[in-house]
Amino acid sequence: MPKVPSSSPSASPDAPDTGALPASYEAGLQELEQLVTELESGQLPLDQLLGSYQRGAALLAFCRDKLQAVEDQIKVLDAGSLKVWAAE
Numbered sequence: 001m002p003k004v005p006s007s008s009p010s011a012s013p014d015a016p017d018t019g020a021l022p023a024s025y026e027a028g029l030q031e032l033e034q035l036v037t038e039l040e041s042g043q044l045p046l047d048q049l050l051g052s053y054q055r056g057a058a059l060l061a062f063c064r065d066k067l068q069a070v071e072d073q074i075k076v077l078d079a080g081s082l083k084v085w086a087a088e
Contacts, residue, residue: 022059025066032059 022028035056038044044052 019058021062025063028059028062028066032056032063035059 022031035052039049039052039056
């Protein structure tokens with residue numbers, strides 16, 4: 001019986017790289033919006049659809065982490081409590 005490798009097969013050449021993170025929150029958000037548009041189009045082949053979904057999940061986590069880091073910095077600047085912001 002052949003031995004099945006424990007790692008997943010390598011991604012196809014058309015699949016996005018889920019490892020490289022964007023340089024900024026804005027770049028990540030822009031790429032995420034583009035991926036959502038492509039996913040919603042329904043025109044991607046199945047293997048590329050899966051790769052795009054995985055990349056989108058990675059980008060979503062990246063953006064959430066960036067936002068959480070900014071919120072944590074604001075808490076420090078405001079002595080540990082968030083203040084309600086009122087538009088002027």
